[in-house]
Amino acid sequence: MASFVQLVVSGLATGAIYALIAVGFTLLWQTSQTINFAQGEFVMLPAFFILASMNLGAPFWLAALIGIALSILVLGLLFKLVIVDPMLKHGVLPLVISTIALSLFLKESAKDFYSSQAQPFPALVPSTDVHVFGAVVSTQSLAVLAVAIATVVALHLLLNKTRLGRCMQATAQNPTLARILGIPVRRMVLYTFLINGALVAIASILISPIYLAKFTNGETLGMAAFLAAIIGGFNQVRGAILGGVILGVLDNLSAAYISSQYRGAFPLLILIAVILLRPQGLLGRIEERTV
Amino acid sequence: MLRSGLYVSLVAAALGVASPAFAQSTPTSVYIPAILELSGPGAVSGTNFRDGMLLAIDEINAKGGILGRKIDTPLLDTQSDASISRAQVQKVLDNKPYVILGPVFSGSVLVDMALTQKAEIPEIVGGEAAAITQKNNPYVFRTSFGQQFSMPKIANYIRDGIKAKTVAVLWVNNDFGKGGRDNFIKEMASRNIKVVADVSTESGQADFSADVVKIKAANADAIFVYTNEEESARFLREAKKQGIKSPLIGETTLLGQKVIDLAEGAADGVRGHVGLTVDAPNPAVKEFAERFKKRFNYVCDHNGIKGYLAVYFIKYVTEKMGKFDSKAFAQTAHGLTITPKQEPGILMEATWDQNGDIDRESFLGEVVNGKQKIVETLPKLGK
Numbered sequence: 001m002a003s004f005v006q007l008v009v010s011g012l013a014t015g016a017i018y019a020l021i022a023v024g025f026t027l028l029w030q031t032s033q034t035i036n037f038a039q040g041e042f043v044m045l046p047a048f049f050i051l052a053s054m055n056l057g058a059p060f061w062l063a064a065l066i067g068i069a070l071s072i073l074v075l076g077l078l079f080k081l082v083i084v085d086p087m088l089k090h091g092v093l094p095l096v097i098s099t100i101a102l103s104l105f106l107k108e109s110a111k112d113f114y115s116s117q118a119q120p121f122p123a124l125v126p127s128t129d130v131h132v133f134g135a136v137v138s139t140q141s142l143a144v145l146a147v148a149i150a151t152v153v154a155l156h157l158l159l160n161k162t163r164l165g166r167c168m169q170a171t172a173q174n175p176t177l178a179r180i181l182g183i184p185v186r187r188m189v190l191y192t193f194l195i196n197g198a199l200v201a202i203a204s205i206l207i208s209p210i211y212l213a214k215f216t217n218g219e220t221l222g223m224a225a226f227l228a229a230i231i232g233g234f235n236q237v238r239g240a241i242l243g244g245v246i247l248g249v250l251d252n253l254s255a256a257y258i259s260s261q262y263r264g265a266f267p268l269l270i271l272i273a274v275i276l277l278r279p280q281g282l283l284g285r286i287e288e289r290t291v
Numbered sequence: 292m293l294r295s296g297l298y299v300s301l302v303a304a305a306l307g308v309a310s311p312a313f314a315q316s317t318p319t320s321v322y323i324p325a326i327l328e329l330s331g332p333g334a335v336s337g338t339n340f341r342d343g344m345l346l347a348i349d350e351i352n353a354k355g356g357i358l359g360r361k362i363d364t365p366l367l368d369t370q371s372d373a374s375i376s377r378a379q380v381q382k383v384l385d386n387k388p389y390v391i392l393g394p395v396f397s398g399s400v401l402v403d404m405a406l407t408q409k410a411e412i413p414e415i416v417g418g419e420a421a422a423i424t425q426k427n428n429p430y431v432f433r434t435s436f437g438q439q440f441s442m443p444k445i446a447n448y449i450r451d452g453i454k455a456k457t458v459a460v461l462w463v464n465n466d467f468g469k470g471g472r473d474n475f476i477k478e479m480a481s482r483n484i485k486v487v488a489d490v491s492t493e494s495g496q497a498d499f500s501a502d503v504v505k506i507k508a509a510n511a512d513a514i515f516v517y518t519n520e521e522e523s524a525r526f527l528r529e530a531k532k533q534g535i536k537s538p539l540i541g542e543t544t545l546l547g548q549k550v551i552d553l554a555e556g557a558a559d560g561v562r563g564h565v566g567l568t569v570d571a572p573n574p575a576v577k578e579f580a581e582r583f584k585k586r587f588n589y590v591c592d593h594n595g596i597k598g599y600l601a602v603y604f605i606k607y608v609t610e611k612m613g614k615f616d617s618k619a620f621a622q623t624a625h626g627l628t629i630t631p632k633q634e635p636g637i638l639m640e641a642t643w644d645q646n647g648d649i650d651r652e653s654f655l656g657e658v659v660n661g662k663q664k665i666v667e668t669l670p671k672l673g674k
Contacts, residue, residue, distance in 0.1 A: 116334035255501035
């Protein structure tokens, strides 16, 4: 029982981070049909912004704020202006290829400009343990979980309880009608890119103490978040959250109780099952396309 | 513009300057390409090997090169991918290299070595998987221990030093980890030590909570950890978090300073066998480590030492032969012993056997207060 609790809490913490990244995926898809294959690298990069700021003498809290600001600017605003806007008019496929190229560029740039070696990254809270039902749960896991939940709740409130959020939702659901109703669609789309910039920076702050800051981190994270988004439902924020949590917990439980050698296969089995039985994802809605 | 570019290319091709073969054809240089993991997951190992190698090349070239010819070493990236590595080897073989340096990943070496054997070109590799030197390939050489040399030393330590009757094994599921795990389990069986847990992990794995739960439940007298450096650090953090009490034993990839730094205190108390380390109680190794740090501004790991030794190994063998002959190189190098007196760049006395494996002194280390401390020097296995 103690082991089970330990595995679930640890899985929830990792899954919550996957969820944050997956939410960014779904936001960009819903508002601008952007499938961002550089999303993993978007999570890798802010850790280096933060480490670089700390190397210049900034304390961790200030470096984290600088990292989030730079992430919003570079991975939100610049990404949209320099890559998405020029490429999207040529269709989804050229944009997808551009994001794949961007992921390679970001990965190799982080390696060349910072280091190929993994770097220790400061944790949000000191490493102490809490005993729950005989299980040892680290305060770091609990802090990760708390911050991730707080971020998701804040995003939920923004999208559902504010005028801005409702305008963004209207843009996502029917941009033409939103435009007729006077909603500044282009600006709403821009906001989702900025939100994605903030989300990946928060995910980076949470995951880097566990993964260590390294230029290759995006490969695993991007794939995990992509799977989470598809399993949960690519067109629903709450689906992405569920998908992330399922992946994190499943990974731990399958490795402990079934096989650690085949742990990588279990998420793919779930993905196949979802595609076969519920193609829109667990919480997604069916989208009809006409020709 | 296009046309003028074409003319330049044609003129260059006519003069032969566009081809790497040009480097080989000039009597002033010798073509020794390096095929390394310069990007992708193996970049840390590859860049360390590269930097150690470059330090040695610059030192040798500054003193006039090998037999009066400067070493010309273009760097080719495998992207940590075995198939790309094979393509790069094929590419350089077309230019008739004298010797090839790298790669470091055992998986890449295992797919490359048939090509170099067929071309009769020696390959000095960084891979440590036992299988590399068990394929009767006379053209492959190592500058670090193969697992069949390091595992008996670790097994002896677990039996005599720890006095363990049961052991748990955690290993990384790649050619390096699988080879190490297979050799380790064989050595345990021959010493009547029972393996009570056998846990495989993935390369690049970040979350070790499930693995540590399994290892902890096995309640072994000792835990043997055989993963790559970053995974080792992540495992150590999780092991500390879950309060693992059994001794953690490993190889260079568990006791290296990089692992200790990344584990941030969780590595204290870890023990094991270290084949190559800049902390070795050896003045020549320490001087090398200082030169490396001064030049590249980071602390060299065992792969950096491998790269450095590889170049001096080539230099010594070539000077002993008095000529550049790839086939004769392989014949001369087998059974050869090089002492620091004969070639200071070799740092420690080393012997290459008929399979291309190296034998030399190694060390037992322990992590104390965030530093690797060498507690015992182990003699060559052949002594």
